[in-house]
Amino acid sequence: LARENIVKSFGTYVRLLPEDGLLVINLDDEHCRTITKNTKAKVVTYGIEHQVANFVARNIAFDSNGFPTFDVYYNNNFYKTISLSVPGKHNILNALACICVCHEYGIGKEDIKNALHKYTGAHRRFEYKGTFNGASVYDDYGHHPTEILATANALKQKTYHESWAVFQPHTYSRTKSLLDDFAHVLTNFDHIVLTDIYAARENNIYNISSKDLADKIIALGKTAVYLPNFDDIVKHLQEHVKANDIVLTLGAGNVTQIGPMLTSEA
Secondary structure (H helix, E strand, O other), rough: OHHHHHHHHHHHHHHHHOOOOEEEOOOHHHHHHHHHHHHEEEEEEOOOOOOOOOEEEEEEOOOEEEEEEEEEEEEEEEEEEEOOOOOOOHHHHHHHHHHHHHHOOOOOHHHHHHHHHOOOOOOOEEEEEEEEEEEOOOOOEOOHHHHHHHHHEEEHOEEEEEEEEEHHHHOOOHOOOOHHHHHHOOOOOEEEEOOOOOOOOOOOOOOOOOHHHHHHHHHHOEEEOOOOOOOHHHHHHHHHHOOOOEEEEEEOOOHHHHHHHHOOOO
């Protein structure tokens, strides 16, 4: 129902475009494909799986940081080779969307290539925080299963030994309603550490705890520990994280404090 409402809202939004407007859509997303009927504006498409899109990425390769290089084709003709300084397949799609807009507004290929290469990411999106124990520490705002999965997939393109996700669930209601989804996406990491739920505006009327999430993850065959105190989390990681591991703090609350606590101890 929530997804249906989102699609409906975007359909309403798209209807506001004037006839001389521009609608750029991800052809790989079935919901994006449906909203084109709501506009008389020009539609430009991009994708990876759907090679019939106007702009597509081919010959994708990732370096040891998980940063992709790929060839862009425009209407099946080679356009430009692009290298990004942010990890993950989802950022290839983001770059293609950017290329669509820039091309339509007459920005040159070389300027597009250079600007995309210089972009190192938004604050709290797989943001590098430093090192400890020879391991790298990153911080990410992801607090919904879809976001966490995208981050996990981006992480897999990097070269590392083992991964440690420190996840702070955000709101009791979301944790309760998406408990199974959270458990499944978090199994993409080798080790999972859970903080207390970040209440935000809520009171815990849902009888839910991060221990419930830890139990779900353990039942799925992964290592998960529930440590409500940040100092205990830092100590746990200092004792167990090895060289060439990756530690990733995840969540929309104050979990971002853990990265600096780790790296300042290095």
